[in-house]
Amino acid sequence: MKNNEIFKMPNRYSVSGRSSTITAAVWKSIMPFKEPTIEQIEDCLATLGMSTENVHCAYCGAKNWSSWDHLFAVVKGKEYTGYVTDIFNLVPACSKCNSSKGNSNWKEWMKRGTGSSPASRVEKKRLDSLIRRLDAFVSKYDSENRRLDMKPFERDKEKLKKEKDSINKHLEAIQNSCDVLQRKIQDEYERQFTTP
Ligand SMILES: [Zn+2]
DSSP, X not given: OOHHHHOOOOOOOOSGGGHHHHHHHHHHHHSOBOOOOHHHHHXXXXXXXXXXXXXXXXXXXXXXXXXXXXXXOSEETTEEOSBOBSGGGEEEEEHHHHHHHTTSOHHHHHHHOSTTOGGGTSOHHHHHHHHHHHHHHHHHHTGGGOBXXXXXXXXXXXXXXXXXXXXXXXXXXXXHHHHHHHHHHHHHHHHHOOOO
16 A cells, blocks of 8 residues: 555645635625425425435435535625525535535536546436436426526625625735744754654
8 A cells, every 4th residue: 555545644724725715604694595394395305306204415316415505506706696595496415415516517517527526426327317306406496597686786795895805815914924933833843853
């Protein structure tokens, strides 16, 4: 076994790297939320070929679903897309699919076959059937068009964006200070610690 197969260095931390998290959090904080009724949950599950007793990941079919994922991304290109958190834009997903999909178009991502997308893990026939179910879902509830026109809120959004950008500038300044101090501490580490 090679070194790089058994050892995995933890990622380096970064403060400024959190800026996209903040951007996403800001836009996710302004979108509407609507709790579904039990009838709506049952209806949506049936459309996806599932039932309340039998739920699986809508993207790869895995039994270990962990959350309901936005089918159409709420944040894309650092902007709020106008999509919402209601059951007609949510499908059960496993954590592997959830983190792999990100804000990609669901169908392109499912067929992509790179990274951890369903095409890389699920056989073609199963994949096609999962895609057909999702297509039926999108067309039944008009999910792709359940998107708010944000023009009336443009001024409010611009104000919010400025506030968000000022936070991100602070993060960059903090990152610079971190980098300077990290170099000093790294030097001290190299000086004090010998390799056994
Ligand atoms: Zn999955």
